[in-house]
Amino acid sequence: MTYPETYRFTKEHEWVHVEGSEATVGITDHAQHELGDIVFVDLPKVGSAVTKGQTFASVESVKAVSDIYSPINGEVAVINDLLQQTPEKLNEDPHGAAWLIKVKLDGAPELNELMQAADYQKYIGAE
């Protein structure tokens, strides 16, 4: 699994991809692997606010529930309907088709604190 150069990564294993005033948020391949078989994804409502560092969704594997934290501030523009019916897609394509939400950004995102792909891969290697 590749970690796209254009994504930025959190220590809690979310990724964010900013394109203009919109950002796509998901969880990393490392995260899905650690969670195991994903059976349920609980996403926020379109129009709700997400706040940097605050939980906005939860992902459940057979064994456990994990909170997902937002790397950015903004408003939920789109949620990924694919995950409502087929949560297992998150195990298959976490950096692609199985993104979680698209966010309309509230101002310029602070991406400096987030890791680049190479740093994140070092980080999970050491974890």
Added chain:
Amino acid sequence: MSLAVSELRRTPLCDIHCQMNGKMVEFGGWHMPVQYAGVLREHHAVRTGVGLFDVSHMGEIEVIGPDAEQLVNFVSTNNAARLKIGQAQYSALLYEHGGFVDDILVHKVSDTHFFICVNASNQWKDNEHIELMKLKGGFQADVVFSSERYAQIAVQGPKALQTAQKLTSTDLSSIRYYWFRDGEFAGVPARIARTGYTGEDGFEVYVEPEAAGTVWNALLQAGAEYEIEPCGLGARNTLRLEAKMALYGHEITATINPFEADLAWIVKMDKGNFVGRDALEKSSRSGITRKLVGFEMRGRGIGRDGYEVLIDGLPAGWVTSGGPSPTTNSNIGLCYLPVEHAHPGVPIQVLVRNAPVDAVTVATPFYKREK
């Protein structure tokens, strides 16, 4: 409290788990695989083919001597006097107040020798309890803590018989469910019991720890043609939950009695005195107030261990075990509810992360294999 990995107890198969890329976790003080290829895949392998489990963390206690049967019968709820040699029985150790010390499997090896399989994290407590009750009752029997002498490997699933049969001259098909036989298995002395914790047919094989690796590898090879999967604790839990088998610390605890846990069938009140009997007598006279019942989620959400259960919006009980059921493709669980509501067909809500989600009580087990 979390222990450093170096402080965790290891089974004789620990190195093999790591070599085979088992995902290791801490479980009750043990360093154990939670999964190999994935919980769902392992779960389905056991339901449709065969799966292999290291359950060497489980404890073994032997009661040996002229009063062995009397002592076992005094400390346990089921009637050990009904056992024939070579037969096994699900039973429980209780405190005087009627709560569980543990749930156990009693095997009758001879008229003066009983072999008891107990839960990993309870083994020292159980041993002490049985020892104490022995002194209390003045029984002539030795209580021998034998956990270090045994590794235990479970081979479970519709193809378990064919898999295991390749490794022994003992006719396994002639061992009935909840019976066992001593013989040779993969070239080493073994106690072969037709028991399990998955709701499937299968065997639990007790061997000396030094032989565990040999037996494990032999079973993997023997099961290859049936696509045997090594399984972790994750699948063990989803399998036992579907079969509604109790887990200590969840369905059964020191403050729950067997009637509440829907385990009246392992309590033989007419067998004579036993530890906890007076309390159960009282409980049975006054009637229990809460009881274990199954549920199935109706709304979007999964009821998990410890979640609160509501009836008509008011707190009514708690989930003891809950999660997805890979076989039935629904989200299931067990919960304690006031006894008047503890029957199938009652609408309930499970409080999933502060949001009530609709569920309904259902009949159990959630899964029963075709015989």
